[in-house]
Amino acid sequence: MYDSDHGITTGAVARRLGVSPTTVRSWDRRYGIGPLDRGDGRHRRWTPADVAMLEEMCRLTASGVPPAEAARTVRRVRASPDALPVNPGVPASAAPDAPSVGAGPEPPSAARRSGAGSGLPLGDVRQECRGLARAAMRLDAPAVEELLRAALAEYGLVTSWEEIMAPTLHAVGKKWESSDDRYVEVEHLLSWHVSTALRRTAAAAPAATSQAPPVVLACVPSEQHTLPLEALAAGLAERGLPLRMFGASVPAEALDAAVRRSGPVAVALWSQARSTANHALALHVARTAFGVRGARSAPLVVLAGPGWRGPALAPGTVRPAGLREALAVISRLYGEDAGAG
Missing domain, CATH: 1.10.1240.10 (Methionine synthase domain)
Structure with a gap:
């Protein structure tokens, strides 16, 4: 609640905005966007208009605007006749008119800033x-x-x-x-x-309609980092390709069983660090054949992640440089356009 006579404290403002009190004080000290009325003893007391100004500061910095530039913007607005809209019940991150990411005509490779x-x-x-x-x-x-x-x-x-x-x-x-x-x-x-x-x-993404063998995605044993595999899974789903995600730290025996049961066209194995990369396991998967006699096939093993760097590639394995290349390699196995999606 606001005290109509004195405003609220810096701690209360920080909790409302989801930042630390140190950040609020730093913005005041470095950029001059503190409360207009400090009260007795120069203690900061924030009115609804002051809080609205800080909410605008949070909105701008969250969209990538450097703090100094964002502070100049909110100071100009405070100094203008048209003050910021006062709506202390709405947090900065929920404001409906927050600037969208990447607004403007700049291409994806542009809009870089090197400042802190x-x-x-x-x-x-x-x-x-x-x-x-x-x-x-x-x-x-x-x-x-x-x-x-x-x-x-x-x-x-x-x-x-x-x-x-x-x-x-x-x-x-x-x-x-x-x-x-x-x-x-x-x-x-x-x-x-x-x-x-x-x-x-x-x-x-639309559900995969292909009856082709799936792609198996798994982290090698002792590997807990799944986000890159989740990105690959999302990319495959966008292309309508079938997949089976097994997640973090899949035991070797479980991976072997999953490959034999699903008969995949490719197996993506993620390793974040050299300490988890298991080249013997990757080679075993690449040599795992399935299908009817006379027409047996083995999956392509996609060695994904920085952990696989170093040794020469074994037959039946590839080491893509990133998500884009991994999607292109797998898409070609299905006869799909490598640039689709």
Whole structure:
């Protein structure tokens, strides 16, 4: 509740916006977007108009606008006769007129910014990465969901994964590794929403009608990273290709049984690190033949992920460079246009 005479505290504002009180104070100190009336003792007390200004700041930074530029925008609006609409009951991430991801005519490979702003080691990446990173660092789940939805709608699955989702996930992982296990909650929240967006993409695709053998997707034993396989599954679903997803850390015996029972045209094995890559298992799968005598066949093994780097490729295996190439390789096995979808 607002106190009509004194406003609300910085802590209450931070809880409403889904950011830390330190962030709110930093915006005030660095960018001059604090409350107009500080009251006695210079304690910050935020009126509904002040909170509306911060909500606009959150909306802009969540869409990828650098904080300094966003602050200049909200200061201009506050100084103009037409003030920001005051609606303190609506959180910034739920505002109906939030700017959409990637608005404007720029092609997918454009709109890169090299400046800092999210606190993550992003480097020279798309502006949408910075917006997604800032929303994740604030634990702003509605904003993360909306940014992912808008990116997929505008750029499609492959570009969204390769240029927005994967770089942001990588940056969050690096931040966690370099900060004494801090920000684990950020990685979990972002991973959950990326997984949800990928599965929604797969669910929205038309059901596969082909009677051809499926593609088997599995993580090698001891491998827990499933998001890249979920992206591949969504891409295959978009193309109407049959698939069987087995998820994380599939035991070797279970993988062998799945391959023999389903008779796949291809088996995609994900390995995130060299410590989990099992080349003997991959070779075993590539040599697994099935079908009637005289017409037996074996699956193509798609070695997916950075863990497979190093040794020369064994017969019956391929090592695509990324999602786009993996989809092209598998599509050709079905006689499909490699650029479809």
